[in-house]
Amino acid sequence: MKSLVCLISGRGSNLEAILRAQREQNWERTLxxxxxxxxxxxxxxxxxxxxxxxxxxxxVLAHDTFDARADFDVALGQIIERYEPxxxxxxxxxxxxxAQFVAAYRGRLxxxxxxxxxxxxxxxTHRRALEAGxxxxxxxxxxxxxxxxxxxxxxxxxxxxxxxxxxTHLAARVLALEHVLLPRCIAWILAGKVRLEEGRVLTExxxxxxxMTFAT
Ligand code: GRF
Numbered sequence: 298m299k300s301l302v303c304l305i306s307g308r309g310s311n312l313e314a315i316l317r318a319q320r321e322q323n324w325e326r327t328l329x330x331x332x333x334x335x336x337x338x339x340x341x342x343x344x345x346x347x348x349x350x351x352x353x354x355x356x357v358l359a360h361d362t363f364d365a366r367a368d369f370d371v372a373l374g375q376i377i378e379r380y381e382p383x384x385x386x387x388x389x390x391x392x393x394x395x396a397q398f399v400a401a402y403r404g405r406l407x408x409x410x411x412x413x414x415x416x417x418x419x420x421x422t423h424r425r426a427l428e429a430g431x432x433x434x435x436x437x438x439x440x441x442x443x444x445x446x447x448x449x450x451x452x453x454x455x456x457x458x459x460x461x462x463x464x465t466h467l468a469a470r471v472l473a474l475e476h477v478l479l480p481r482c483i484a485w486i487l488a489g490k491v492r493l494e495e496g497r498v499l500t501e502x503x504x505x506x507x508x509m510t511f512a513t
Pocket of ligand 1: 309
């Protein structure tokens with residue numbers, strides 16, 4: 298059985314979407330894979346209760362108990378390695394990872410970001426998209442590279458920004474799309490339909506309509 302490890306920092310709605318997809322699509326049977334553990338860098342992350350409710354092992358590794366970023370990443374790697382994961386998913390994990398950590402998980406580490414990268418890397422993406430007046434906004438799942446919110450793009454989902462739309466409303470609409478996009482990308486990787494090779498994303502049996510979805 299392939300295992301999946303999810304890193305979170307907060308609410309955990311993407312984690313919940315992964316668990317829902319795992320159950321509804323019976324990943325254990327169809328993909329021979331299951332979510333083995335959740336690791337949070339914050340003890341108060343809501344996602345920890347979601348993990349507990351689903352009987353998934355969870356760990357808290359508080360980043361503020363480490364003096365150096367590199368030490369935190371080493372400790373994080375040690376917990377992750379207990380599960381020998383086929384894939385590590387950053388699902389709202391709000392920490393920059395060191396180059397060493399990222400290199401160790403190259404091709405097995407993905408992130409979901411609430412914007413159409415490379416636009417609006419970083420925080421407050423919805424507010425910044427509204428301020429910029431973009432008509433199209435969305436979310437991206439990508440393999441993680443050394444830089445913040447950067448790396449080879451796997452798939453994106455977009456929506457049309459409504460005239461006068463509020464930040465809260467836009468954020469909720471993008472989040473609903475994230476909950477579809479992230480489990481799909483995970484399933485593709487576990488099924489061998491998406492992989493990273495020499496820095497490029499290779500896909501098998503997927504078309505443009507799979508890799509880019511658009512909602513109005
Ligand atoms: C999501 O918008 C995700 O794209 C971003 O952080 C947020 C996490 O939300 N990286 P949740 O914890 O999954 O509810």
